[in-house]
Amino acid sequence: MHGLSQLLNDKQAILYHKEDLISYDCDGFTIHKSLPRAVVFPHSTDEVARIVKYCHDHSLPFLARGAGTGLSGGAIPLNNEVIISMVKMKRLIDIDLDNRRAVVEPGYVNLKLTNQIIERGYYYAPDPSSQYCCTIGGNVAENAGGAHCLKYGVTTNHILGLELVLPNGEIVEIGRNGILDEPGYDLLGLITGSEGTLGIVTKIIVRILKNPEGKQTVLAYFDDIEDGSQAVSDIISAGIVPAALEMMDKTAIEGVEAAAFPVGHPKDIAAVLLIEVDGIAAGIDEQIEQILSVCRHRNVREVRAAKDEKERAAWWANRKTGFGAMGAISPDYLVQDGVIPRSKLPEVLRRINKISEEYDLRIANIFHAGDGNLHPLVLFDARVPGETEKALAAGSACLKVCADVGGTITGEHGVGIEKREEMRFVFTDEEIAAQTDIRSVFNTDNLLNAGKLFPSPSRCAEVKKEIKEKIIG
Template sequence: MAFKKVKSSDRHINQLARIVGGSSSILYRKEDLLAYDCDGFTIHKALPKAVVFPKNTIEVSEVVRYCHEHNLPFLARGAGTGLSGGAIPLNEEVIISMVRMKRLLSVDLENRRAVVEPGFVNLKLTNSISDRGYYYAPDPSSQYCCTIGGNVAENAGGAHCLKYGVTTNHILGLEVVMPNGEVIEIGKNGIPDEPGYDLLGLITGSEGTLGIVTKITVRILKNPEAKQTVLAYFNHVSDGSQAVSDIVSAGIVPAALEMMDKVAIEGVEAAAYPVGHPKDIEAVLLIEVDGISAGIDEQIRQILDVCRNRNVKEVKVARDEAERGRWWANRKTGFGAMGAISPDYLVQDGVIPRSKLPEVLSRINQISNESGLRIANIFHAGDGNLHPLVLFDARKPGETQKALEAGSACLKVCADVGGTITGEHGVGIEKKEEMRFVFSDEEIKAQTDIREVFNPKNLLNAGKLFPAPGRCAEVKKEIKAAASS
C-alpha cells in the first residue's frame, strides 16, 4: 500500500495521518465515521473526530503523544462489541482502532503462555493452539469476533468463568501506552503476582480509562481430558435455582452452569439455533463438567441425582461433541436471539448471591409488569451473573426510555439483595449513574484520584465508568479552553 498524504482542512487530521502512514490508515469524513458512532451499546451515539489504524506500539504511542500535546480527546477501540458503550466517542475523540494490531506474537507451551497484540480475536487464540492440546479459557459469547485487547479493557467473562475465572485471572503481562504516550511494561516475564502494587489488576477492567494496551501475555490452559454436558428442564424456576445451589454445595465446580428462563427460551428457539427446548417450562439449566476422565462420570451421576431430587422434568447428557456444540450455539447466541421475538432489546448485567435468584426473578417480573415490557433472563447461574434482557420497540415513542428505566430498576434489585451492577459487561456510559447504587462519593473519588495519576488531563476516554453529572460537558469546555490558550 503506497503512502498517500491526507490533505484535510484540519491540521490535526493531516498530522495524525502522517503518523499512522497516510490516507489508508485514517478515516475522517463524516460518512466513514458513522460506523464508529457506537459499539454494542447502541442506544447512545456520537461521532468521533477521526479513526486511526496504527500498525504497532510506536504508532500508538505517537498518536497518543500528539493527542496529549494538542489536548485532543482520544480512546481505543477493539472490535466494538462492548455492551456498555465504553468505545463510544462522547467527546469527539480520535478513535485509535486496534484492528490492525492483530498478530499472535508467540506461544510458549512449556510455560503455558502466549503473547498477542490487542486486536487479536479471542477465539483465534484457542483455534491456533487447539491442535497442540491447549486453549485460552475466557470465552465471552462474542468470542468469535471480540478482541483480547477489548477483553482486557472490560475484564470480560464468559460461560466458563465459573471454574476458570474472568479475564483478569488469565493476564500475565501487559505493554501499555500511558495517556502521555510513554510505554510501560507490566509483568514483563509473564510471572504472576509480581512484587509492588498490582498494576496488572488495576489496568485490567479499567475500561480504557488508564492506558492503551498494546501487547498482552496471557495464560493458556491444557485442554481437559474429558467434558460432559447436561441439559435439565424444570417446571419451576425455584427448583432449577435450588438445583444450582445443590450442585455447588455438593462440592462440584462445573466448568459452566447456565440458566435461561421461559422468555429467553422462546427467543433462542425462534432464532438461528433452536434445539427443541420445550416451551412450557420455566427454566433450563445447561451444566458442563470437565477434567480428567476418571472423575467425570461420577460428577455427572451426582448432577443427575441433584436434578431428580429437585423435580426435574427432563434431563439428558449430550451424546457427542456435535450435540454439545448445538446446545452451546443455542445458548451463546442467546442475546442476539432476542431479535427474533422483539424489534429491540437491552441487555443488563447484574450480579446476585446465587441463593437470591427466585426473589430477584420475581422482582424482575414485577418490573416487567409495571413497565409493560417483556424481560427475558439469561443467567450464569453458577457465579450469580444475571442478564435481564429488556425487550422493546424503539420505534414506539418513549419505549427506549422505558426500557432503560426497567434495566436500571433490575440493577437496583441486584444491588438491593447484596449484589452489584455488572459482572462482565462493564459500566461504560450505560451504568455510570448506577455506580451510585454500590459506591459512595468518597469511594468514587478514591477511584477518580487513581485515574488522575495515570490520566491527569482526562483526555483518554473521559466521561466513562464514573458518575459525574455534567462532567462530560465540563471536560470538553476545559479542553477547548486549554487548546485555545
C-alpha cells in the same frame, strides 16, 4: 487530520469523512450514538504512542476501540474523540507451551487463540459469548467473563503481562516476564477492567491451559424457574464446581429457538439449565450422576447428558446466540449485567418479573447461574415514543435489585456510559472520589475516554476538597 495522518506509515489508515465515521458512532450499546472526530488504524505500538502523544499535546480527546462488541457504551466517542482502532494490531506474537503462555496484540480475536493451539493440547479459557469476534484487548479493558468463568475465572485471572501506552504517549511494560504474581502494587489487576480510561494496551501476555482429559454437558428442563434456581445452589452445595452452569428462562428460550441454532427446547418450559463438567476423565461420570440426582430432587421434567460431542456443541451454540437471538422476537433489546449471591436467585427473579409487569415490558433472563451473573434482557420497541426511556428505567431497576440483595451492577460487561449513575448503588461519594483520584494519576488531563465508568460529579468534587482539608489540617 493531516497532522494525524503524518504519524502513520500507511497514510490511508485514517477515516474522517462523515459517511465513514457513522460506523463508529456506537458499540454494542446502540441506544446512545455520537460521531468521532476521526478513526486511525495504527499497525504498531510506536504508531499508537505517536498518535497518543499528538492528541495529548494538542488537547484532542481520544479513545481506543477493538471490535466494538462492548455492551456498555465504553467505546462511544462522547466528546468527538479521535478513535484509535486496534484492529490492525492482530498478530499472535508468540506461543510458549513450556511455560503455558502466549503473547498477542490487542486486535487478536479471542477464539482464534484457542483454535490456534487446541490441536497441540491447549486452550484459552475466557470465553465471552462474542468470542468469535471480540478482541483480547477489548476483553482486557472490560475484564470480560463468559460461560466458564465459574471454574476458571474472568480475564484478569489469565493476564500475565501488558504493554501499555499511557495517556501522555509513554510506553510502559507491566509484568514483562509473564510471572503470575510479581511484587509491588497489582498494576495488572488495576489496568484489567479499567475500561480504557488509564491507558491503551498494545501487547498482552496471556495464560493458556491444558485441554481437560474429559468433558461432558448436562441439559435439564424445569417447569418452575424456582426449582431450576434451587438446583443451581444444590449442585454447588454438593461440592461440585462445574466448568459452566448456565440458565435461560421461558422468554430467552423463545428467542434462541427462533434464531440461528434451534435445538428443540419445549415451548412451554419455564427454564433450562446447561451444566458442564470437565477435568480428569476418571471422575466425570460420577459428577454427572450427582448432577442428574440433584436435578431429579428438584422436580426436573427432563434431564440428560449429551449423547455425543455434536449434541453438546449444538446446545452451546444455541446458548451462545442468546443475546443476538432476542432480535428474533423483539425490535430492540437492552442487555443488563448484574451479579448476586447464588442463594438470592429465586428472590431476584421474582422481583425482576415484577419489574417487567410494572414497566409493561418483557424481560428475558439469561445468566451464568453458577456465579450469580445475571443478564436481564429488556425487550422494547424504540419506534414507540417513550419505550426506550422505559427500557432504561427497567434496566436500572433490575440493577438496583442486584445491589439491594448484596450483589453489584456488573460482572463482565463493564460500566461504560450505561451504568455510570448506577455506580451510586454500590459506592459512596467518598469511594467514587478515591477511584477518580487513581484515574487522574494516569489520565491527568482526562483526555482518554472521558465521561466513562464514573457518575456525574455531584458531591465528588466537594468530597475531594473535604478530604484534602482534613489532610492538610
